[in-house]
Amino acid sequence: MSIKNIRLEVMQFLEKxxxxxxxxxxxxxEKIWQPTDLLPDSQKENFIExxxxxxxxxxxxxxxxxxVMVGDTITEEALPTYESWLMEVEGVDxxxxxxxxxxxxxxxxxxxxHGDALNKYLYLSGRVNMREVEVTTQHxxxxxxxxxxxxxxxxxxxxxxxxxxxxxxxxxxxxxxAKDFGDKKLSRLCKMVAGDEMRHHLAYSEFxxxxxxxxPSEMMLAFQxxxxxxxxxxxxxxxxxxEKISTAFEEFSNSAQKIGVYTAxxxxxxxxxxxxxxxxxxxxSLTDEAERARDYLMKLPDRMARIxxxxxxxxETKKFKWVQPALAI
Numbered sequence: 001m002s003i004k005n006i007r008l009e010v011m012q013f014l015e016k017x018x019x020x021x022x023x024x025x026x027x028x029x030e031k032i033w034q035p036t037d038l039l040p041d042s043q044k045e046n047f048i049e050x051x052x053x054x055x056x057x058x059x060x061x062x063x064x065x066x067x068v069m070v071g072d073t074i075t076e077e078a079l080p081t082y083e084s085w086l087m088e089v090e091g092v093d094x095x096x097x098x099x100x101x102x103x104x105x106x107x108x109x110x111x112x113x114h115g116d117a118l119n120k121y122l123y124l125s126g127r128v129n130m131r132e133v134e135v136t137t138q139h140x141x142x143x144x145x146x147x148x149x150x151x152x153x154x155x156x157x158x159x160x161x162x163x164x165x166x167x168x169x170x171x172x173x174x175x176x177x178a179k180d181f182g183d184k185k186l187s188r189l190c191k192m193v194a195g196d197e198m199r200h201h202l203a204y205s206e207f208x209x210x211x212x213x214x215x216p217s218e219m220m221l222a223f224q225x226x227x228x229x230x231x232x233x234x235x236x237x238x239x240x241x242x243e244k245i246s247t248a249f250e251e252f253s254n255s256a257q258k259i260g261v262y263t264a265x266x267x268x269x270x271x272x273x274x275x276x277x278x279x280x281x282x283x284x285s286l287t288d289e290a291e292r293a294r295d296y297l298m299k300l301p302d303r304m305a306r307i308x309x310x311x312x313x314x315x316e317t318k319k320f321k322w323v324q325p326a327l328a329i
Contacts, residue, residue, distance in 0.1 A: 003218065004090065010215050011091025011100065011153050014207065018099030025203035026106050035117035038189045040124065051124050057183045058125035063323060065177060066127055067255040070322040072170060073122055074133065075235040076193075077115035078140045082234065083108045090151045107200065114193045121186060132321040135241040143237040143245060148229050154215075154222035157207045158274075162231045164201035165270050166262065168194050173261040205277055216283050217290035223280070224293035227271065227300060240321050251318035258317065264308035272301045 040050035083104060086092060092100040122128040149155040175190035211219045238249040256262045275281075280294055 006215065006218065007153055008091050010211055013214065014210055015091070015099040018103055021203060021206070022103060022106055025199050026110060029109070032110065033192055035113055035120055038117060038185065038192065039120050054124055054185065055126045057181070058127050061127070061178075061181055061183065064255040064259045064317060066323040067252060067320055068174060068259065068261050069118070069122065070128060070133055070320070071235065071238065071252040071256070072174065073115060073118040074137045074140060074238065075233075076111065076118060077137045078234065079108060079112055079115060081141055081144055082111070086156070088151055089153050089156050091153050110196055110200070114196065117189055117193065121189060127324050129322055129324055132241055136239065136322070139239050140235060140237060145232070145234055145237055147232050147234070148226070152222065154211060154219055155226055157204050157211070158223050158226040159231060160204040161201060161208055161274060162270055163234065164197050164204055165273065166233070166266070168197035168201055169266050170256070170262045171197060177259065177261070205274070209278055212278055212283060216285060217287040220280065220283065220286060220290040220293045224296055227297060231267075251320070254313055255317060257313055264311050265305070268301050268304045268308060271304065275301070
């Protein structure tokens with residue numbers, strides 16, 4: 001049997017548990033929070049007062065914070081790209097509306113709220129050039145992305161396990177920073193987004209864990225493959241108006257590192273967590289090639305940690321078109 005057919009067989013085996021995955025890791029629509037729960041409500045009489053208060057607090061937040069907020073928002077709003085990519089994964093049948101396509105649709109529904117909530121906050125804050133943000137978002141959706149997974153579910157689940165934990169860290173750190181600056185409402189909003197990301201991380205990690213139990217060698221090789229090429233963030237084609245795909249994502253990442261939202265050390269820590277979570281040191285019945293892949297993965301965090309220690313950030317921060325000067329209040 002070919003590798004592709006084996007993967008399809010494994011996905012069909014896991015699909016039998018899809019309803020339990022949905023029940024455990026996703027929240028019913030009627031029970032989950034919505035952006036309006038966390039932002040000034042335009043139907044309320046005190047809407048203008050709440051917006052004024054939001055803008056006053058937002059005025060004190062620093063430049064790098066806004067760069068990170070915009071980058072996170074754009075990443076969340078490029079959701080059509082991510083859904084269409086997941087629908088192409090081997091074993092996901094959108095036309096037949098099988099269990100995996102149900103998962104992708106429900107996961108997308110939860111994720112879609114994140115971009116809505118963050119976008120509304122940016123709009124109300126007055127600190128962001130929304131047209132520039134909208135142009136960048138459209139460019140990102142137009143340009144798509146290439147994360148090196150192809151249609152392979154094993155590689156895709158490694159990617160989503162890693163990426164969902166990375167977004168949890170980012171939103172959780174932004175939440176803490178907002179709290180430190182006195183913006184309790186933004187802190188709560190980002191905390192709620194982070195909570196969703198953690199649930200999603202646990203789901204995709206469980207998918208990988210179950211694959212390790214039935215196809216350990218191929219899962220180990222997929223894990224090694226993804227870590228050798230490195231996990232590419234979904235917004236790596238980020239660009240501003242009038243520009244080609246260049247270094248915008250790198251500059252955004254520099255701002256995130258400067259304020260401690262997401263750093264090279266976090267990348268290493270996530271890798272360590274996945275290795276521990278999947279207990280790859282204890283997996284048995286591996287082929288010789290998979291044994292070598294495991295050895296590579298076990299040594300990789302220490303190697304990457306040594307590299308991250310030598311990382312030097314540029315002193316100057318790129319001035320993005322997204323962020324406006326502080327308001328004269």
